[in-house]
Amino acid sequence: MGPKICFFCNTVVDDNYYEHSVICFHQYKDQQNQHMEQIVQDGKTNLSYLNLAFNYNMNSVKNLQEIIARQIADYKDILHKQREDDQEIKNLKQENVKLVQTIQKMNEEMLELKKLTYDMLTNQEDIQNLNQEIIKLNQIVEENSTEFLVLKKSIQQPQVKQHLFKGKHIIKLDQMNLRLLSDEAYYSQAVYSPEGYYYRIKIYTRSTNVNNVAIYFQLIRNELDDALKWPFAKKIIFTLRNNDKFFAHTITPENYIQSLNASSFDKPTEEYNVAVGFPNFISHEELKQFIINNNLFITITIQ
Numbered sequence: 001m002g003p004k005i006c007f008f009c010n011t012v013v014d015d016n017y018y019e020h021s022v023i024c025f026h027q028y029k030d031q032q033n034q035h036m037e038q039i040v041q042d043g044k045t046n047l048s049y050l051n052l053a054f055n056y057n058m059n060s061v062k063n064l065q066e067i068i069a070r071q072i073a074d075y076k077d078i079l080h081k082q083r084e085d086d087q088e089i090k091n092l093k094q095e096n097v098k099l100v101q102t103i104q105k106m107n108e109e110m111l112e113l114k115k116l117t118y119d120m121l122t123n124q125e126d127i128q129n130l131n132q133e134i135i136k137l138n139q140i141v142e143e144n145s146t147e148f149l150v151l152k153k154s155i156q157q158p159q160v161k162q163h164l165f166k167g168k169h170i171i172k173l174d175q176m177n178l179r180l181l182s183d184e185a186y187y188s189q190a191v192y193s194p195e196g197y198y199y200r201i202k203i204y205t206r207s208t209n210v211n212n213v214a215i216y217f218q219l220i221r222n223e224l225d226d227a228l229k230w231p232f233a234k235k236i237i238f239t240l241r242n243n244d245k246f247f248a249h250t251i252t253p254e255n256y257i258q259s260l261n262a263s264s265f266d267k268p269t270e271e272y273n274v275a276v277g278f279p280n281f282i283s284h285e286e287l288k289q290f291i292i293n294n295n296l297f298i299t300i301t302i303q
Contacts, residue, residue: 004017006020006021006024007024009027009028162188162189164191168299168300169191169201169299169300169302170297170298170300171201171297171298171299171300172295172296172297173186173203173295173296173297173298174295175294176205176291176296177294179205179206180205181206182205183204183206183207183208183209184204185202185203185204186202186203186204186205187200187201187202187203188201188202188203190220192222192224193302194302195228195234195302196224196227196228197219197228197232197234197302198219198220198222198224199217199220200218200220201216201218201300202216202217202218202277203215203216203298206284207279210280211284211285212279212280212281212282212283212284213281213282213283213284213287214277214278214280214281215238215249215277215278215281216276216278217236217251217275217276217277217300218264218272218273218274218275218276219264219265219272219273220268220271220272220273221268221269221270221271221272225267225268228267230266230267231253231266231267232253232265232266233253233265234253234302234303235250235252235253235302235303236251236300236302237250237251237299237300237302238250238251238277238278238281238299239299239300239301240282240287240290240297240298240299241290242289242290242292245289245290247282247286249278249281251276251277251278253265256276261274264276
């Protein structure tokens with residue numbers, strides 16, 4: 001048998017070809033098994049890497065889904081906000097239309113006012129009449145101012161008389177038509193009561209800008225106080241009378257015991273005690289029936 005080429009190792013074999021071939025076969029088989037094992041091992045390794053890659057890709061897909069979901073939610077919020085903004089813009093446009101209409105109406109009224117003003121200014125007869133009315137009005141104001149000055153002077157320097165009788169004190173107020181327009185106070189001359197108390201009467205013919213007469217009783221300190229009984233405990237009666245017409249109010253000191261003005265009836269420690277009386281003694285309407293020849297008579301009785 002001549003030389004042959006080994007199928008497995010591809011070398012020329014002169015002798016023992018079969019034995020050489022068997023040995024090469026086993027060697028080739030071992031190499032193939034090792035190669036296959038390496039392929040299997042590489043496949044397992046590749047599969048592991050593939051699983052890792054797959055898991056990574058799946059996590060990436062999940063994260064991407066979450067991002068997309070958030071973006072969709074944000075888009076919905078933006079869309080909702082845009083709808084609200086669109087509604088607000090719509091409302092603002094409506095308000096703007098109303099404002100434009102108001103401005104237009106104001107402009108029309110201004111034009112009308114300008115026209116009326118122009119017509120009035122161009123009408124010389126109306127202007128002349130207006131000037132005459134202004135002159136008359138100024139005359140009325142001057143006349144009233146003069147009358148008021150006369151009134152003020154008369155009230156500040158009143159011609160008032162008072163008379164003392166046993167237990168009675170009568171005050172006469174003249175010029176009542178003028179006095180009823182003044183809110184200044186009138187103080188009577190100080191007099192002694194029958195018991196020796198020294199007092200005066202305070203009168204507002206127009207009380208605090210209201211059409212009422214106010215009247216008050218006021219004790220005054222004097223040299224007889226140490227000989228008198230205190231506190232003052234007499235009744236003071238203010239009376240208006242005109243024939244059969246009669247009006248009166250009474251101050252009773254005991255009614256003031258618990259009031260802030262209780263000290264008004266104590267022995268005076270200052271020049272005057274606090275005055276007590278009636279801020280709304282009688283209304284001007286009721287007073288009319290007691291005014292006689294423009295005079296008012298007030299009787300003060302101490303009992």
